[in-house]
Amino acid sequence: MTQNLVRDEAIRLPMRFSAGTVGARFLTALRDEQRILASLCPQCSLVVCPARSVCPTCCAGIDSKVIPVGPGGRLESWTHLPERGTFGLVRLDGAGTSMLHRLLGLPESWTTGMRVTARFAPERHGSILDIEGFTPEGGEA
C-alpha cells in the first residue's frame, strides 16, 4: 500500500502591480498630505477604507469619489505575534470598514475598543507603510 506523503513548504510570490486610479489617490494622499482617504459606495453608501474601486459588500463599482477619514479611530481587534509585532483592525472615524495595520507599542498597551490614532512615517514613499502604525490616542504606549 502506498502511503500519501506531504511536503510542507511556503512559496514566496513577490508581485508588482498598479494601484489603480483610486488606490493611487489613496497612496498619494498618504505620501503628500498625510491624509487617509476612503471611497464612498454609490449603491450601498459604505465608506470603504483604504479607498478602493470596488465595494467589498455589494461589488458595485466605485468611481473616484474619495473622502478623508481618521486619523483617529477605534481598535476593533488585535493580536501580538512574537518576533513580528502587534497588529490590529482599526475602524477609522468616518469609515465603514476596518484597516489592518501595525500597532506601535507594547502588547500590554492595547485593549479592544480603545481610541487610537495613525502615526505617519517621517519619510513617505506612496505605500501603506506611509502610515507607520497606530498609537493610543492621546499618547504613546
Ligand SMILES: [Zn+2]
Ligand atoms: Zn456597496
